[in-house]
Amino acid sequence: DQxxxxxSPSLSVQEGRISILNCDYTNSMFDYFLWxxxxxxxxxxxxxxxxxxxxxxxxGRFTVFLNKSAKHLSLHIVPSQPGDSAVYFCAxxxxxxYKYIFGTGTRLKVLA
Amino acid sequence: DGGITQSPKYLFRKEGQNVTLxxxxxxxxxxxxxxRQDPGQGLRLIYYSQIVxxxxxxxxxxxxxVSREKKESFPLTVTSAQxxxxxxxxxxxxxxxxxxxxxxxxxxxLVL
Numbered sequence: 001d002q003x004x005x006x007x008s009p010s011l012s013v014q015e016g017r018i019s020i021l022n023c024d025y026t027n028s029m030f031d032y033f034l035w036x037x038x039x040x041x042x043x044x045x046x047x048x049x050x051x052x053x054x055x056x057x058x059x060g061r062f063t064v065f066l067n068k069s070a071k072h073l074s075l076h077i078v079p080s081q082p083g084d085s086a087v088y089f090c091a092x093x094x095x096x097x098y099k100y101i102f103g104t105g106t107r108l109k110v111l112a
Numbered sequence: 113d114g115g116i117t118q119s120p121k122y123l124f125r126k127e128g129q130n131v132t133l134x135x136x137x138x139x140x141x142x143x144x145x146x147x148r149q150d151p152g153q154g155l156r157l158i159y160y161s162q163i164v165x166x167x168x169x170x171x172x173x174x175x176x177x178v179s180r181e182k183k184e185s186f187p188l189t190v191t192s193a194q195x196x197x198x199x200x201x202x203x204x205x206x207x208x209x210x211x212x213x214x215x216x217x218x219x220x221x222l223v224l
Binding site (some may be wrong): 004009031032034036041043044045046049060073089091093094095096098099100102103104105 | 113118141145147152153154155156157160162168169170200202204206208209210212213214216217218220
């Protein structure tokens with residue numbers, strides 16, 4: 001049973017446009033969410049987080065939106081740059097637990 | 113310069129052999145984690161440790177063992193009981209539960 005789903009395995013976007021990466025979850029107990037960026041053969045790099053008390057968190061070009069009723073979060077990258085080309089993972093956790101559940105990732109390709 | 117280090121970058125295992133992957137952090141984090149990544153899949157939790165001398169099984173602990181004798185170190189042993197050990201192994205750490213996890217660069221394990 002996959003509790004965190006990233007249904008788009010890949011996404012291509014033109015440089016300068018917006019990239020929108022989606023993530024759905026099934027467990028209503030999840031209340032803390034993370035986005036990571038990963039290059040091949042490297043460890044994931046933390047991008048941005050959001051807790052369930054918020055519906056939006058912004059950090060530079062990256063914004064995460066959380067829709068609790070739909071159990072859906074999205075990562076917006078504006079403007080997209082070629083260096084953003086990587087695999088993006090979302091992860092979810094419940095308060096007080098140490099376990100994060102990761103999605104399968106979306107490969108973003110930003111075209112110059 | 114704080115961070116998480118993993119060694120070696122590549123590791124080869126012969127049939128029936130146990131191998132140990134190293135993970136060290138100098139971030140003063142209490143919690144440490146081991147994940148496994150297979151092609152096209154998300155990260156799956158093998159073991160985690162909340163504090164020194166304590167650790168818990170994750171979702172795929174069979175065939176693996178860990179120790180946490182020091183706060184800074186969380187080595188993972190892949191035993192001969194792990195029948196499909198070829199994967200990319202990632203170590204992470206955090207201040208506590210539901211906190212952002214920071215990852216090391218990973219170790220790729222291959223079976224000869």
